[in-house]
Amino acid sequence: MALKVLAIVEHRGGEVRKSSLEALTLAHRLAGEAGGTMAAVVAGKGVSGLVAVAAGRGAASVYTADHEMLALYSTEGYAAAAARAARKSGADVIVLSATAQGKDLGPRLAARLGYAYLADVVDARVEGGKLLVSRPEYAGKALLKLAAPMSKLVVAARPNVFPSGAAGSGSPETVSVDVSDVSPRAKVLRFVTSAQETVDVAEADVIVAGGRGLKGPEHFPLLLALAQALGAGVGASRAVVDAGWIDHEHQVGQTGKTVSPTLYVACGVSGAIQHLAGMRTSKCIVAINKDPEAPIFKVADYGVVGDLFEILPRLTEAVKKVKGGG
Amino acid sequence: MKIAVCLKQVPSTDSRIKPGADGVSVDLSGVEWVVNPFDEYALEEALRLKEKRGGEVVVLSIGGDRIEEAMRTALALGADRAVVLKDAGFFRADALTVSAALAALVKRESPDVVFCGKQAVDNDEMAVPAMLAERLDWPQATVVVKLEIAEDGKTARADREVEGGREEIEIALPAVIAAQKGLNEPRYANLKGIMGAKKKTIEVISPADLGLSPPAATVTVLAIEQPSQARKNRMIQGDAARQAEELVRVLHEEEKLI
Numbered sequence: 001m002a003l004k005v006l007a008i009v010e011h012r013g014g015e016v017r018k019s020s021l022e023a024l025t026l027a028h029r030l031a032g033e034a035g036g037t038m039a040a041v042v043a044g045k046g047v048s049g050l051v052a053v054a055a056g057r058g059a060a061s062v063y064t065a066d067h068e069m070l071a072l073y074s075t076e077g078y079a080a081a082a083a084r085a086a087r088k089s090g091a092d093v094i095v096l097s098a099t100a101q102g103k104d105l106g107p108r109l110a111a112r113l114g115y116a117y118l119a120d121v122v123d124a125r126v127e128g129g130k131l132l133v134s135r136p137e138y139a140g141k142a143l144l145k146l147a148a149p150m151s152k153l154v155v156a157a158r159p160n161v162f163p164s165g166a167a168g169s170g171s172p173e174t175v176s177v178d179v180s181d182v183s184p185r186a187k188v189l190r191f192v193t194s195a196q197e198t199v200d201v202a203e204a205d206v207i208v209a210g211g212r213g214l215k216g217p218e219h220f221p222l223l224l225a226l227a228q229a230l231g232a233g234v235g236a237s238r239a240v241v242d243a244g245w246i247d248h249e250h251q252v253g254q255t256g257k258t259v260s261p262t263l264y265v266a267c268g269v270s271g272a273i274q275h276l277a278g279m280r281t282s283k284c285i286v287a288i289n290k291d292p293e294a295p296i297f298k299v300a301d302y303g304v305v306g307d308l309f310e311i312l313p314r315l316t317e318a319v320k321k322v323k324g325g326g
Numbered sequence: 327m328k329i330a331v332c333l334k335q336v337p338s339t340d341s342r343i344k345p346g347a348d349g350v351s352v353d354l355s356g357v358e359w360v361v362n363p364f365d366e367y368a369l370e371e372a373l374r375l376k377e378k379r380g381g382e383v384v385v386l387s388i389g390g391d392r393i394e395e396a397m398r399t400a401l402a403l404g405a406d407r408a409v410v411l412k413d414a415g416f417f418r419a420d421a422l423t424v425s426a427a428l429a430a431l432v433k434r435e436s437p438d439v440v441f442c443g444k445q446a447v448d449n450d451e452m453a454v455p456a457m458l459a460e461r462l463d464w465p466q467a468t469v470v471v472k473l474e475i476a477e478d479g480k481t482a483r484a485d486r487e488v489e490g491g492r493e494e495i496e497i498a499l500p501a502v503i504a505a506q507k508g509l510n511e512p513r514y515a516n517l518k519g520i521m522g523a524k525k526k527t528i529e530v531i532s533p534a535d536l537g538l539s540p541p542a543a544t545v546t547v548l549a550i551e552q553p554s555q556a557r558k559n560r561m562i563q564g565d566a567a568r569q570a571e572e573l574v575r576v577l578h579e580e581e582k583l584i
Contacts, residue, residue: 073493075456075466100488104468107421107453111460116544117421119451136553137450141343142352145549152544185465186497189483193491200490206583230584241507248471248508249487254339254447255363255507263583274339281553284581286573301558302576304569314570322578 003036003150006063006091008082009054010101011044016053019097019159019203026124026155026162027095028058033126034150039063039089041177043081045071051174058167063089065177072191073101074184079108084177086113093131098156100202110154118148120158120258122281126150139254139277159203160260194249201250204233206263209252209279210245211237213268213289213308217245222312223267229319235259235279237269253278268308271296288312327381327479329372330437331405332428332458333365335389335396336448345550352550361396364443367505370512371473372441373404379479381438382406386431388424390417394528401523402515408528409435416533419541421449425457430536432462437500438479444469444504455504465497468504475499 007027010020024040031038040054041063051062065081082105086094094109096102098120110117122143123134130147133155137144194200201207208227210220217240227234235252236245252259254274264282269275271287271294279285280299287300288311297303304311337343337357346353361369372383385400385408387393397408409431416427432440440462445452452468459466467473471492472485479499486493487506497503515523533540562569562576577583 075459079460100469100486103452104456104466104486107451107456108460108466110453111422111425111457114422117451117453117457118545119449119453132548138337138341138343138352138448139339139450140553142345143551143553144547145551146545147548148545186467186495186501189494189496191488191491191493192485203489248506251507258450263577263581273342277339280555284577284583285557286577297559297561299555299557301560302573303559303561304573305561306566306569310566311570314567315573318570318574319584322574322584 003031003034003093004089004091005031005036005038005093005095006086006089007038007040007054007059008094008096008105009040009042009050010097010099011042011047011050014049016050017097017099018164019099021057021164022159022162023095023097023157024054024057024059025164025167026157028167030093030095030124030126030131039091041065041082041085043070043078051172055170055172056166059172060170061089061173061175063175063177065179067179069179069182069184072188074187075104075108076184076186077179077182078105079112080179080182081177082109083112084179088175088177092151092153094154096154096156098158102156106154106156113152115152115154116148117154117156118146119156121155122158122161124155124157136258139258139274140280141277160205199231199233201233201235201252201259202257205261206230206232207235207259207261208232208265208267209235209237209269210240210267211269212239214240219309220246222309226265226312226316226319229316229323237272237275266296267312269296270294271299327375327379327439328435328437329375329381329383330432330435330440331365331369331372331383331385331400332440332442333369333385333387333396333400334362334446335359335387335393336362336446339363339447344552349549350547359392359395361399362443362446364445364447364505364507366512367507367509368441368443369400369403369405370510371505374510375475384409384435384437386428386435387411388413388416388427390414397528398523399515401526402519403513404519407526410528410530411533411536412530413533415541420543420545421451421453421457423541425454425461427533427536427538428454428458429461430538432458439475439499440502442502442504444506455502459502462502464501466502466504467495467497469506470503471506471508473503473509
């Protein structure tokens with residue numbers, strides 16, 4: 001029997017999220033490598049418009065659960081939709097994105113189906129009838145290479161790692177999934193947008209991070225100005241989060257977020273082992289620190305030894321000039 | 327209220343993690359074993375709830391040889407007793423197996439609420455709380471940074487951290503609540519607590535006591551590597567103005583990142 005891969009479509013504000021496009025593209029590639037077929041499932045309210053997006057990434061059939069109860073995400077509602085689509089489609093492998101929603105849904109779905117769950121996968125391919133994946137542990141201090149059977153598997157792909165690309169735009173078979181009997185016992189009442197007017201650090205393509213070198217919370221505006229000029233998310237070391245200078249949602253490291261942006265600018269961050277674990281896979285790392293012996297310089301592509309208070313404002317101006325010019 | 331806390335013992339976040347001689351496991355010799363940092367927030371929330379509403383806090387764990395140390399820590403902080411499934415195989419097992427074993431431990435206690443840390447800092451899967459909730463057929467709230475349990479103990483309001491903000495949810499109890507950093511400020515153990523912990527019970531049970539068959543993994547580890555990435559280590563020289571300009575030039579012209 002040909003392998004069946006099911007991708008879970010995640011959307012916000014009527015659009016499929018970028019990380020979900022990556023998961024769809026990965027699902028299509030894995031199905032191709034195994035000589036199988038790919039399907040997708042979309043849950044929500046008024047989501048028929050997203051069927052074409054899934055089809056455009058290679059889904060031959062799209063399962064839709066369209067219901068008032070699914071208007072906002074709930075673990076139980078979305079798990080029911082995905083599990084039912086998985087059973088209807090006979091999915092061997094389910095792929096979703098390891099976003100906040102994916103990490104809440106993926107394990108619940110896996111337990112419901114009795115499937116193994118591979119979290120935060122950063123590499124995946126089919127070889128010799130097995131799925132070979134890589135995933136980090138210990139916040140990236142170790143990289144595990146795993147072989148999994150091509151059945152009974154939920155794969156959560158880390159955002160910003162896999163490419164996303166179009167794959168045909170055929171007219172898919174659509175199958176509706178009924179969830180009208182489901183009544184979630186945990187319901188979202190409202191979504192409160194973060195007070196910081198910057199990109200979320202987990203999703204940011206560029207991150208500007210601050211450490212103890214900033215000397216106090218009153219100096220964070222210097223960092224924010226650079227972040228805004230770069231269109232960057234704001235990260236922070238554990239030391240400054242524990243000191244209460246900035247909210248925990250900004251913490252990068254083993255008890256914070258693990259990030260992998262294309263550019264990471266560490267400002268006054270010394271580079272403790274648990275911080276490095278959370279950002280070492282960034283594509284390009286810039287370190288600015290007054291201590292030339294700071295461990296952060298060992299993982300940096302570009303190092304600047306100097307005073308943050310002199311360098312940051314000048315850096316912000318220089319970035320603005322370059323961005324403004326083109 | 328009867329409150330259960332699931333707690334895992336992990337290598338401290340200061341640990342250097344290197345591959346073992348077999349190439350398929352991590353060399354954990356010499357690491358310092360601690361209570362998983364996120365579980366500290368779970369335990370703290372449980373202790374505060376007990377202080378407010380009365381009841382009992384029971385700690386549940388699956389662990390290896392040193393697990394009693396972590397249990398003593400939890401008891402010193404104020405937990406009333408601990409129940410441990412002591413088995414190296416289950417300690418190392420995948421989330422599907424661990425959640426089944428934890429569910430068996432939870433059912434034995436029938437608590438009103440179960441607290442977990444949002445993830446363990448060794449495997450980083452963030453899978454066990456949601457799987458446990460599914461196995462118990464309870465609702466879940468993961469990555470919780472704020473929690474209020476209603477007076478009648480039947481529902482709770484929780485704030486969950488998600489990309490770009492927070493979700494405020496209402497959840498029926500019993501439920502699994504997975505704590506994120508920021509939920510509270512965990513206490514430290516005092517001498518009285520440490521002395522008192524010696525008199526509290528740690529019940530050690532085996533997989534057979536729970537009717538569990540040995541774990542069977544479907545996923546195999548081929549290799550464990552230490553990720554390393556070659557870095558340019560290029561230092562930008564000059565005064566602040568020159569450094570800023572040169573850095574931006576390099577990132578713009580050479581790296582094409584800005």
